[in-house]
Amino acid sequence: MIIRKRALALCLGRALSGVATLAASNAVLAADDAQDPAAEAKPSDETSRLDVITVTAQSRAQEMQEVPIPLQIVTAKQIDTLAATDLSRMSLFVPGLVVSGEQPTQPNYQIRGISTDDFGVGTESAVGVYIDGVYAARSGGALLAFNDVKRIEVLKGPQGTLFGRNAAAGAISIITNEPSNTFEDRARVRVGNYGRKYVDGLLNLPVRDDMAFRFSVVDNQSEGWIRDAANATRYGGDDDWGTRAAWRWSATDDTRVLLSWDHEKLNQLPKAAIGLVPLANDTYQRPPFPPDPSTFLDPLHAPLYNDTVDPRESRRFDGVTLSIDHQLGWASFTSTTAWRDFDTLNRGDYDGTNHIVSYLSTANIESNSSWYQEFKFAGNTALMDWVAGASYYNEHARQTSQTDIFTDGIDTLALNLSPAPTPDGTLYNYLSQVLALNGFPNTLLGEPWREQISNNGRFKAFAAYGDVIWHLGSNWNLTTGVRFTRDEKTFSWFNAPRQAPGLDATLAQLQAAGILDLIGIPIETFQQNLVFTDAVGVPVSFKDSWNDTSPRVVLDYRFTPDVMAYVSATKGYKAGGYNSVQVASRFEPEKVWNYEAGVKSTFPEYGLLLNASIYHYDYDNRQSLTLDPNTAGSGVPRYLVSSSNQKADGLEVEAQWAPTDDLRLNFTSAYINSTYGHAIAPSGVDLGGEPTGEPRWSMSAGFAYTWHAILGGNVEFDLAHAWRGKSRCNADSVLQGTCQISPNFSVGSAQQRTDARIGWTSDNSRFGVAFFVNNLFDKRYVTGVSNISATVFGTPYALITPPRMWGIEALVRF
Numbered sequence: 001m002i003i004r005k006r007a008l009a010l011c012l013g014r015a016l017s018g019v020a021t022l023a024a025s026n027a028v029l030a031a032d033d034a035q036d037p038a039a040e041a042k043p044s045d046e047t048s049r050l051d052v053i054t055v056t057a058q059s060r061a062q063e064m065q066e067v068p069i070p071l072q073i074v075t076a077k078q079i080d081t082l083a084a085t086d087l088s089r090m091s092l093f094v095p096g097l098v099v100s101g102e103q104p105t106q107p108n109y110q111i112r113g114i115s116t117d118d119f120g121v122g123t124e125s126a127v128g129v130y131i132d133g134v135y136a137a138r139s140g141g142a143l144l145a146f147n148d149v150k151r152i153e154v155l156k157g158p159q160g161t162l163f164g165r166n167a168a169a170g171a172i173s174i175i176t177n178e179p180s181n182t183f184e185d186r187a188r189v190r191v192g193n194y195g196r197k198y199v200d201g202l203l204n205l206p207v208r209d210d211m212a213f214r215f216s217v218v219d220n221q222s223e224g225w226i227r228d229a230a231n232a233t234r235y236g237g238d239d240d241w242g243t244r245a246a247w248r249w250s251a252t253d254d255t256r257v258l259l260s261w262d263h264e265k266l267n268q269l270p271k272a273a274i275g276l277v278p279l280a281n282d283t284y285q286r287p288p289f290p291p292d293p294s295t296f297l298d299p300l301h302a303p304l305y306n307d308t309v310d311p312r313e314s315r316r317f318d319g320v321t322l323s324i325d326h327q328l329g330w331a332s333f334t335s336t337t338a339w340r341d342f343d344t345l346n347r348g349d350y351d352g353t354n355h356i357v358s359y360l361s362t363a364n365i366e367s368n369s370s371w372y373q374e375f376k377f378a379g380n381t382a383l384m385d386w387v388a389g390a391s392y393y394n395e396h397a398r399q400t401s402q403t404d405i406f407t408d409g410i411d412t413l414a415l416n417l418s419p420a421p422t423p424d425g426t427l428y429n430y431l432s433q434v435l436a437l438n439g440f441p442n443t444l445l446g447e448p449w450r451e452q453i454s455n456n457g458r459f460k461a462f463a464a465y466g467d468v469i470w471h472l473g474s475n476w477n478l479t480t481g482v483r484f485t486r487d488e489k490t491f492s493w494f495n496a497p498r499q500a501p502g503l504d505a506t507l508a509q510l511q512a513a514g515i516l517d518l519i520g521i522p523i524e525t526f527q528q529n530l531v532f533t534d535a536v537g538v539p540v541s542f543k544d545s546w547n548d549t550s551p552r553v554v555l556d557y558r559f560t561p562d563v564m565a566y567v568s569a570t571k572g573y574k575a576g577g578y579n580s581v582q583v584a585s586r587f588e589p590e591k592v593w594n595y596e597a598g599v600k601s602t603f604p605e606y607g608l609l610l611n612a613s614i615y616h617y618d619y620d621n622r623q624s625l626t627l628d629p630n631t632a633g634s635g636v637p638r639y640l641v642s643s644s645n646q647k648a649d650g651l652e653v654e655a656q657w658a659p660t661d662d663l664r665l666n667f668t669s670a671y672i673n674s675t676y677g678h679a680i681a682p683s684g685v686d687l688g689g690e691p692t693g694e695p696r697w698s699m700s701a702g703f704a705y706t707w708h709a710i711l712g713g714n715v716e717f718d719l720a721h722a723w724r725g726k727s728r729c730n731a732d733s734v735l736q737g738t739c740q741i742s743p744n745f746s747v748g749s750a751q752q753r754t755d756a757r758i759g760w761t762s763d764n765s766r767f768g769v770a771f772f773v774n775n776l777f778d779k780r781y782v783t784g785v786s787n788i789s790a791t792v793f794g795t796p797y798a799l800i801t802p803p804r805m806w807g808i809e810a811l812v813r814f
Contacts, residue, residue, distance in 0.1 A: 065600045068556040068566035070613045074152035081718045083772050085220050092722040095670035095698040102271045105344040107143040111170035113674040113694035120580030121397035128167030131174045140344040140366050147244045148216040150177045157594045158572025160550040161481040168572030168592050179212035179248040185814050192807025195223030210250040217243045229303035235272035254327035264317040273797040274299040275352025283355045289416040289794035296742040299798035307354035308361040317342040331379035338372040351789040352797030356408045360789050363402040370395040385469040393461040401581050402452040403531045447503040451531045453495045455580045460488040479554035487575040492541035493583045495532045534583035548573040563601040570594045592619040607658035619646040644679030662706040669699040681732040695725035713762040723752040737785030751781050768811040778804040
């Protein structure tokens, strides 16, 4: 979409020529604007200290400081400076944003303390992720490797009016580079500790004046930073590669066609689950039950034992996007058509031991395809700038959730929760002994047991929206917008009878021989589901629809060409859904009202930028995945999607300063006081009025300095530091594993990370070398404890952050 600015807007743009973000955190290459067909040309009087950043946060090309929305820009330069391969590797440097990427096929996004902690296809994230304007519906296809990214716009607070469905907490808009009319090539190699091998390459090829191709490739490999103590297998490694191809054709002076294709292949080991209970090497030793937190190992120094059969985390992703822009004279028209298709598998350890008597692994298998179509019109007059459009979204999501144990583990479960009526309290072990004493060679131990629920979801969403910026005077603007959304969902569950082919074969032999009748145990005793117990063998399906109208109103006033203040009221909406592993579950949509006031200011003569905002939101029916200890009455815990009301007050501040052309500094901070309104945890605890767990403070700061004329080039040193405060615990935090659980280590403590980089680039920018360090001071943290296995096997496990990593980079442009 191309917006032709009014003369007044152009004059303001030139007056704001000093507005920018420092190169250390938010700088963009000068070529970026030339590659964006929606970007205006840079003002001729632009200073060398700061760059003007054009964003599309309001579906219009606007300079960042003109947008009355709290947003933070992550640029290609910042990604390169931090050597980040996806957003989870750098989100700590964006206060207010949390992206957990321990499992890249099941990431979690959080903005201002709001997220959806569920990987099932029945729910969707409260943070909308958009790639070139196309919604990434499922978490399995949302956290892709960075590949030729131009910038990332992190928009905080509800963005449903402009971005659409499921952006109730905020939106992450990833913008990639388009083919340009300038020949460009690049190859970059990084090598580092833990077997790091990273390669990316780029070729931009103009075919003629009206056509260009752009092709990029990324290959990210590493061996892993933690070894399994039993078999020396390395976990924490990377095996991810992707390609991107784009074609741009200026069919006429008024028409542009852009076609792009993205492909990614990920195939690596799952997260490392570090067991907390000290055990011997005897695989038949049962952990003490219930577990004693005073004896827990410190996971930062404990050995890793993961024994999952065929552990793997993999993804195959393909996406095609067709965008057509056309100028109609009175407005611009944009058509966006997109197709996405991916398959994921995540099979990992959930007990943190290599003992068969406590073996527990789970797998999430997902297949997804979606179509998206949007038509958008935009124009402007002396009175207003306006955008209007309609969209259609169609998705087919399939998922299978598996839980695997052995019959030895069923005996452990029986001993811990409800001993069998046998002399030793076990079932399979006792019967195996009886058979052996009577001369039968059969054993019922060591047999694999699987339970699984399969889901099939078909989702449709229709939307119509409009947004108008009314120019009330030379200094006043009033923005009014509204989006109507209709979601239609069909969702089904099939809880299959348990699968244990080896056990069934043995049972059939024993029944045929009359052994089961002799000992008085019917065969059905061995055939009942233990984990997924609802509606076994009975298909269940729901069909639902929801309508929503989400408005926004923003009033902004420009005190001077460089200082603007705004107030806003915005509604956010997230569609209702289902819990994939709880048959016949259903929950209503999430809704949020956010009230905000802020100021955006620049002082070009001092090279200074200052932004700040305060906000309050009321969040209704927030959906979160929490551990339910035993409400089903089976003794086996499970994760349920529960709903709660929340509210929060917050403050965000951003400061950037370039006192000279060569020195740049930045500081960003976020404060939030987030508490529950009405909330009853699955454990029965009343959380009303208690903190949600979100830390009060998070901060980041950066420093960059450039030395010129060094060996025929320039040397730049970058230093970035991030800090996130300790979790605010509530009465349910220990069960959920997010706060202190043992005296031997900390959970939910404050975290900090420091990254450094020093690099040399030749004067003609053809060559470059750099040395970088992530987590310079080797700060390590326990990010959480899982109690899902603790409540049945006595085997809690923990996840920890990676150690310090360093690397050397070489770049060449041919």
